[in-house]
Amino acid sequence: MGKYAIETVGLNFNFGNQVIVKDLSLQVPKGSIYGFLGPNGAGKTTTIKILLNLLKSPSDQVFIFGKEINSNRIATLKRIGALVEQPAIYGHLTGKENLINRCILLGIKKTKADEMLSLVGLTEAANKKASKYSLGMKQRLGIAQALISDPELLLLDEPTNGLDPNGIIEVRNLMIDLATKHQKTILVSSHLLAEIERTATHVGIINKGQLLFQGTINELHLLSKPMLEIEVDKIESASSLLTKSGYEIIAKTDRIITIPFTSSQKSGELNTLLIQNGFTVSSLYQQRKDLENLFLDITKTN
Amino acid sequence: MHALYISLVSEFYKSRKTLAFWAAILLPVIICGLISFGFYSDAEKIIARHYPPMVLWAHYSGAALGVMGFLIMPFYVIFMAFSVNNIEHKNDTWKMLFAQPLNKFSIYAAKYLYAVLLIFICLFLFATLTYAFGHLLQVLLPKLNFNQYNPLNILVNSYGKLFLSSLGILSLQFILSLLWSDFLKPMGIGFIGTIMGIITANVGWKYAYLIPYSLPALSLKMTKVKKGGDPLDFPVFTQEIWTSLIYAAILFIIGYFIVTKKSIK
Numbered sequence: 230m231g232k233y234a235i236e237t238v239g240l241n242f243n244f245g246n247q248v249i250v251k252d253l254s255l256q257v258p259k260g261s262i263y264g265f266l267g268p269n270g271a272g273k274t275t276t277i278k279i280l281l282n283l284l285k286s287p288s289d290q291v292f293i294f295g296k297e298i299n300s301n302r303i304a305t306l307k308r309i310g311a312l313v314e315q316p317a318i319y320g321h322l323t324g325k326e327n328l329i330n331r332c333i334l335l336g337i338k339k340t341k342a343d344e345m346l347s348l349v350g351l352t353e354a355a356n357k358k359a360s361k362y363s364l365g366m367k368q369r370l371g372i373a374q375a376l377i378s379d380p381e382l383l384l385l386d387e388p389t390n391g392l393d394p395n396g397i398i399e400v401r402n403l404m405i406d407l408a409t410k411h412q413k414t415i416l417v418s419s420h421l422l423a424e425i426e427r428t429a430t431h432v433g434i435i436n437k438g439q440l441l442f443q444g445t446i447n448e449l450h451l452l453s454k455p456m457l458e459i460e461v462d463k464i465e466s467a468s469s470l471l472t473k474s475g476y477e478i479i480a481k482t483d484r485i486i487t488i489p490f491t492s493s494q495k496s497g498e499l500n501t502l503l504i505q506n507g508f509t510v511s512s513l514y515q516q517r518k519d520l521e522n523l524f525l526d527i528t529k530t531n
Numbered sequence: 532m533h534a535l536y537i538s539l540v541s542e543f544y545k546s547r548k549t550l551a552f553w554a555a556i557l558l559p560v561i562i563c564g565l566i567s568f569g570f571y572s573d574a575e576k577i578i579a580r581h582y583p584p585m586v587l588w589a590h591y592s593g594a595a596l597g598v599m600g601f602l603i604m605p606f607y608v609i610f611m612a613f614s615v616n617n618i619e620h621k622n623d624t625w626k627m628l629f630a631q632p633l634n635k636f637s638i639y640a641a642k643y644l645y646a647v648l649l650i651f652i653c654l655f656l657f658a659t660l661t662y663a664f665g666h667l668l669q670v671l672l673p674k675l676n677f678n679q680y681n682p683l684n685i686l687v688n689s690y691g692k693l694f695l696s697s698l699g700i701l702s703l704q705f706i707l708s709l710l711w712s713d714f715l716k717p718m719g720i721g722f723i724g725t726i727m728g729i730i731t732a733n734v735g736w737k738y739a740y741l742i743p744y745s746l747p748a749l750s751l752k753m754t755k756v757k758k759g760g761d762p763l764d765f766p767v768f769t770q771e772i773w774t775s776l777i778y779a780a781i782l783f784i785i786g787y788f789i790v791t792k793k794s795i796k
Contacts, residue, residue, distance in 0.1 A: 336533075
């Protein structure tokens with residue numbers, strides 16, 4: 230129990246007859262950046278709302294820092310900061326006023342608002358109405374609101390949504406900072422694996438409400454098998470030679486043949502074979518299937 | 532209790548730059564101002580009629596009370612109930628509000644109390660401004676005899692009754708505005724209810740007091756009837772007031788159950 234910041238045990242959740250989350254067993258270790266991945270409509274936001282007790286979970290299925298959420302609602306929420314879907318911002322108030330309002334609700338010092346504004350780079354826009362903010366600025370203000378109570382656990386639902394490349398990098402660095410220097414646990418959802426890959430220490434992949442993979446990022450990498458891509462001329466005869474010699478061809482384009490990678494030595498032998506038979510090999514390289522494709526594979530087969 | 536207090540402070544902080552908040556102040560200033568201006572520009576006729584001081588006050592304060600009780604008060608209450616909830620609907624902030632480490636009852640009760648408070652401020656200002664502008668008219672037009680009668684009791688009682696009798700409408704409209712994010716549904720129902728209330732109160736239907744919307748008009752009607760006798764002797768807690776308070780209490784509790792069951796999608 231003590232190891233996990235978030236643990237769900239066979240969590241089920243329905244909207245009427247529609248099953249949204251099915252037998253979900255999340256295990257988010259303390260101090261981790263947990264990438265919660267899945268295509269749109271997979272149940273990510275619903276899960277986050279359950280973790281915030283906005284949607285009521287069946288009892289004894291959701292534990293935050295080892296405590297059952299329904300019976301410890303207020304104590305649990307005190308330890309969580311969250312950004313769910315679109316940031317919840319009062320458009321008629323300025324950015325600073327939005328943060329001060331949050332300070333009032335949380336009973337913390339109002340000076341915290343300025344601190345947060347400078348943290349997310351909104352100091353200059355502090356006195357501008359939030360309705361006039363760009364999407365990226367709203368997103369940053371949302372992150373500032375999530376961080377203002379200095380929570381141990383952060384739930385960020387697609388936090389880089391609408392940010393430009395610079396903003397994305399900033400948020401990414403902020404997350405790494407928070408986890409490494411301040412020992413926060415962060416659950417960050419996304420439908421883009423490439424974004425998670427750089428920051429997450431752990432990954433959970435969800436599709437149609439079911440968890441398809443959960444583990445460290447390295448475990449995810451191990452799932453992808455390396456391939457050997459050979460760029461060669463006279464592709465048809467080259468491929469028939471390889472087939473005859475007992476190689477399994479995975480894919481073939483008009484200039485590249487892909488076969489499973491076994492070892493460097495085998496790759497060398499294969500190169501010699503092709504050259505001895507009069508082919509010109511322009512390149513030969515090991516290719517690891519990137520996580521993006523792996524992600525697609527995992528979610529497709531379900 | 533602390534949670535209720537900070538929720539209430541936050542409600543004020545959020546709304547202090549909105550029309551909903553300022554309406555509570557502007558409405559009495561404008562209406563009392565207009566009536567007083569009307570009196571001032573029509574002063575010669577009024578002075579010529581030689582009203583006794585009490586009747587003069589009744590005539591003067593009745594102008595604001597009449598229009599308030601029948602028409603403006605129900606709509607003002609409908610608007611308050613709407614705007615307190617709309618601030619969350621419009622900005623999609625319900626989920627943020629209920630993800631705060633505060634109990635749901637405090638959040639709900641603070642919203643309700645804030646609406647009650649705004650209505651109270653509005654009516655308090657009506658009473659105060661009627662009194663103040665009356666005396667101002669007296670200074671401007673010394674021939675009037677506002678200074679020969681103290682209307683405080685009538686004002687406090689009338690506006691007190693108006694306040695209590697409007698709480699039933701408030702609770703009902705509060706639930707409607709909680710359920711629906713758009714303006715038209717609660718407003719439409721409120722409009723029909725108000726028309727019904729005015730008609731039933733005017734024709735004196737026996738069961739008119741069961742319609743919350745007719746209660747402000749009914750409560751003031753009683754006041755007027757009794758004015759022939761001793762004006763200070765009318766009871767505050769009449770049938771209309773009790774009905775309003777019972778409606779308010781029951782609907783307030785129902786509203787809370789709606790809030791706890793409300794799924795934040």
